[in-house]
Amino acid sequence: MSNVKRPNTKTLLSYNFSSKKIRSDAENLTPSTNTPVAITIPTNDDASTLLSSSDLENSVQLNDEVNFSSSTVAAANFIRTYKDPSVSILSSNFIAFLKQLIDAGDEILRQHIERGPKDALYTSPLIQNEITDCIHKYILNEILHRAENCLLSIFVDETPDTYTAEQLSLSLRYYDKKINNIREDFLTFTETVLCTGETIANIILDYLTTHNLPYDNCVGQAYDGGSNMTGIYQGCQAFIKQKCPDAEYYHCSNHYLNLTLVNSCNKFRYGTLKDSTAESWYHAIINFQHIISTCISCFLLSEIIPTSRLLQTETLDFSSANRCVDDLLDTLDQRKQQAQDYVHNVIYSHADALRKELFVTPSIPSHSTLAMRKQNMSVCDPEMFYCDYVYLPCLDELVNNVKSRLSGLKGERIVLLSKLPPEVIINEKLFELTKHLLKQFASRLLSPLQ
Incomplete structure (x- = not known):
């Protein structure tokens, strides 16, 4: 055993967590990254657990491991705490991060893992959990303070x-x-x-x-x-x-938007796969109904993607969300007004190119043909059929779903709050606005307004 004085665990971890790099990363954490949040420093009572060796080199190595783990968590990689004793320690994310650091060229860490004393590797399940918990508590404290x-x-x-x-x-x-x-x-x-x-x-x-x-x-x-x-x-x-x-x-508005698209497309799709075998996929691919339905779904999805991304913006407010949904409805209305041209120039042209590559003949579902003949209706060409009986009904269903599912964004309270930003409130009738605010938020308003 070496006579080198054992460093205090609290001091050691404080050094790591007080560094500008870690503090800067912690400040920039966001929830969309699924980052664990929070971190405190262990007390002296915890030192015997985290530092069981008196070797300064081993203590410094723990220092590096904690520093690396903190940086990784701050970069939005979640270190899963070790919980299941039946799972090998070598399969944990903590060990995977250390291996990543070794692969990046850290020879000191390599030597420590390969040749270090078995009682001072600082990679046991207990220490993995303690280090992860320290990181978690620190970041959580930062968030709660904000x-x-x-x-x-x-x-x-x-x-x-x-x-x-x-x-x-x-x-x-x-x-x-x-x-x-x-x-x-x-x-x-x-x-x-x-x-x-x-x-x-x-x-x-x-x-x-x-x-x-x-x-x-x-x-x-x-x-x-x-x-x-x-x-x-x-x-x-x-x-x-x-x-x-x-x-x-x-x-969740973005979840609603996803349900809206799925519900609308499911009602008008053709060529449903009965199983996932290669033969089933093959027959679906060479089915024109499946090809045209896929193209329609893809282009409807392309209209929704910008709205979906905006609704996931962290700084989005209700006013911007309402404008975003209104813009989507305007776009869908334009597509409806220009349906024949849009289907001919965009959707059907893509479907036609795909079917030529696959040597597929354009066709109308046989049951639709029979239904049209029973009603003494002339059988139209495939392009007109898919425009009138698939694209337009699907578009109408999508518009109705957007209006009904996202109607919560038009609630009375939300509409009132959307009128408060400076660039909007100057165009409002202040007396009427104040009266409505008093009705909805009497307990929240400042006393002069009450």
Whole structure:
């Protein structure tokens, strides 16, 4: 054993986490990256666990490992804590990150892993979890400090992990005074035994209480469309609203948009695959109905992609979201007005090029032909048929779905809030606007306005 003095773990980790690089990365964390959030420094009582060797070289090596892990987490790579003893330690993400660093040319780390003392490698499951937990707590503290005394919204999603354990991902949306803009941050994964609305609501409320986030500051909640989340009596949003009366529920608008497209295309598609065998794929590809339906779906999707991307913007507000949806509806209306030209010059021309490459003859479904003849209707050419009986009905269905599913963005409160930005409020009648604001937000307005 060496006589070199063992460094204090708190000092060692403080050095890493106080570096400008780590602090800078932590400041720029966002929730869309699914980054774990949070990090505190272990006390002296933890030193015996993290540093079991008195060798200064080993201590410095732990220093490098923590520093590398912090940088990786800050770069949005989630280090999964080691939980299942049946899984080899060598298969963990933590070890994978160390291997990545070795492959990048870190010879000191290579020598440490290959030749270092087995009782001082700092790669055991316990130390992996402790280092990851330290990083998590540090970043969480940074986020909670930014969100302090801010109005905020919460959004939660549920998904099983690789061990099929049900877990909730909890994120926060709030106004960051430091950057003078809206910010979203991922907070944590938390396991849940039940997925009932009441259970999930209690987990959310307990988390807010534990981290000193006042219920009165919660003004919004967003989830998917599951009945356990949206139910007006037993849904999570109903239980949250009992404690946070200002927390209006909104279905994730981008999820709604995805459901809108799927629902519209499913009603008018042809050539459904019965199985995933090569033969099934082959017959679908050489089916003209399948080709034209795919082209229609692709071009409808191309109209929605810009809206989808904008609705995922972290700094998006309701006013911009409404304008975005209105622009999409205007675009779809233009496509309807110019349907014949658009189908002929864009959609059908692409389908025609594909079918020529595959030596497929344009055709109309036989059941549609029989139905038209029974009604004494002339059988039109394939291009006109797919324009009138597939493209236009699908377009109408899409427009109706967008209007109905995204109607929540037109709520009375949202419309009022959309009139408050300086560039908009100058065009409003202030007396009428103030009267409506008093009706909806009396408890939130400043006393002079009351």
